[in-house]
Amino acid sequence: MTNKIAVVTGAHGTVGRHVALSLAEQSWQVVGLGHGDWDVEEQLAWGVSCWYGGDVSIEALRAINAKPALIIHCAGSGAVSTSLTEPYSDFQRTVSTTTAVLEFLRIDCPEAKLVYPSSAAVYGVLENLPISVNSQLRPASPYGVHKKIAEELVAEYARFFGLNCAIVRLFSIYGEEFRKQLLWDACLRISANKSVFFGTGDETRDWLHVSDAASLLMVAANNASPSCPIMNGGFGTSVSVRDIVSELFSLMGRSDLPSFCGTQRPGDPLHYHADMQGAFACGWQPKITWKIGLARYVSWFKQVQDPK
Numbered sequence: 001m002t003n004k005i006a007v008v009t010g011a012h013g014t015v016g017r018h019v020a021l022s023l024a025e026q027s028w029q030v031v032g033l034g035h036g037d038w039d040v041e042e043q044l045a046w047g048v049s050c051w052y053g054g055d056v057s058i059e060a061l062r063a064i065n066a067k068p069a070l071i072i073h074c075a076g077s078g079a080v081s082t083s084l085t086e087p088y089s090d091f092q093r094t095v096s097t098t099t100a101v102l103e104f105l106r107i108d109c110p111e112a113k114l115v116y117p118s119s120a121a122v123y124g125v126l127e128n129l130p131i132s133v134n135s136q137l138r139p140a141s142p143y144g145v146h147k148k149i150a151e152e153l154v155a156e157y158a159r160f161f162g163l164n165c166a167i168v169r170l171f172s173i174y175g176e177e178f179r180k181q182l183l184w185d186a187c188l189r190i191s192a193n194k195s196v197f198f199g200t201g202d203e204t205r206d207w208l209h210v211s212d213a214a215s216l217l218m219v220a221a222n223n224a225s226p227s228c229p230i231m232n233g234g235f236g237t238s239v240s241v242r243d244i245v246s247e248l249f250s251l252m253g254r255s256d257l258p259s260f261c262g263t264q265r266p267g268d269p270l271h272y273h274a275d276m277q278g279a280f281a282c283g284w285q286p287k288i289t290w291k292i293g294l295a296r297y298v299s300w301f302k303q304v305q306d307p308k
Contacts (some may be wrong), residue, residue: 012036013048
């Protein structure tokens with residue numbers, strides 16, 4: 001690629017900022033677009049040379065006044081729970097923004113590559129594990145349905161307009177800077193000397209550190225084409241929530257073990273395990289095991305809780 005400008009939508013988000021940093025480390029000039037406020041020092045520290053705050057729209061993309069060679073569309077809704085309480089907003093944030101990016105690509109920079117970080121939520125509840133990209137899609141939440149629609153739009157534009165696209169279905173992404181989801185909530189509860197958690201503890205997830213997710217999105221960019229390849233984004237192993245929380249107890253200095261109330265959240269499948277053959281065939285390998293990743297997360301958590 002001769003033009004080294006990359007646009008990262010949602011660059012202020014946790015996945016987006018790690019993607020931006022990974023791109024900057026590979027000598028890309030990264031332009032960020034989306035919601036969130038940060039000072040110039042923090043923005044530059046995450047590799048974002050220019051930041052445009054606001055909704056992701058064709059007008060906003062054109063206001064950047066540059067034709068990128070790569071767009072990684074990280075903007076969109078980020079929680080199953082929100083999609084159940086605010087489905088219209090979830091649709092707008094996921095589907096409408098994706099349509100805007102695709103139209104911008106089609107009209108203004110058809111030679112550019114697009115990577116869409118989707119979600120394993122498109123699969124829904126499946127019994128056959130590990131989950132293949134060819135598995136039937138039966139999303140169990142509006143969040144998953146909207147991600148599925150966005151995927152279909154990306155594949156449609158790639159097919160009919162010859163755009164170079166790729167999709168990565170991210171599984172359980174975690175890591176430093178995540179101030180939501182299981183690890184953050186668990187660390188807060190452990191710090192408060194609480195021991196009871198949602199679910200049964202036997203739920204399994206395929207955990208991928210956010211820096212490994214960013215590197216996989218770079219690999220997907222290299223393979224983007226009108227055939228719109230789809231990859232899973234996991235580590236390729238499943239780990240129970242009980243094992244994750246128990247490890248957090250140990251890392252946080254607790255000598256007891258967690259217990260689980262048995263209550264499960266609507267729209268959350270019991271088990272996820274990614275078939276990673278597609279990514280591995282492209283030469284990608286994750287580097288951070290879940291235990292190393294948890295140790296890094298707890299170290300970061302302690303620092304932000306007590307920055308002295």
